[in-house]
Amino acid sequence: MTIQTMGKKALHLVIYGRVQGVFFRDSMRREAQRLGVAGWVRNRSDGAVEAAVHGAAADIDAIVRWAHRGPSSAQVERVEIEPDKGSYASFEIIR
Numbered sequence: 001m002t003i004q005t006m007g008k009k010a011l012h013l014v015i016y017g018r019v020q021g022v023f024f025r026d027s028m029r030r031e032a033q034r035l036g037v038a039g040w041v042r043n044r045s046d047g048a049v050e051a052a053v054h055g056a057a058a059d060i061d062a063i064v065r066w067a068h069r070g071p072s073s074a075q076v077e078r079v080e081i082e083p084d085k086g087s088y089a090s091f092e093i094i095r
Contacts, residue, residue, distance in 0.1 A: 017077035027071035038088035
């Protein structure tokens with residue numbers, strides 16, 4: 001289930017596992033910039049990482065695949081994915 005307009009896709013992700021303290025946010029920012037994906041990423045108080053991603057459908061699919069793995073030191077247990085209505089100009093880490 002995704003929001004798609006003119007080949008664009010916007011998703012909200014919540015990534016669970018050992019995903020804080022392993023450079024997940026910065027690694028995701030770099031991957032998003034490489035793919036041309038806009039949005040944001042932040043740590044949550046429950047230990048998960050939350051992100052919103054917006055871009056071309058193929059690029060969003062690629063960042064979702066990346067989120068299921070994360071950086072080498074992460075251990076992703078699961079990723080919850082929902083549609084997102086946001087439209088973003090760049091990708092940023094929210095602190």
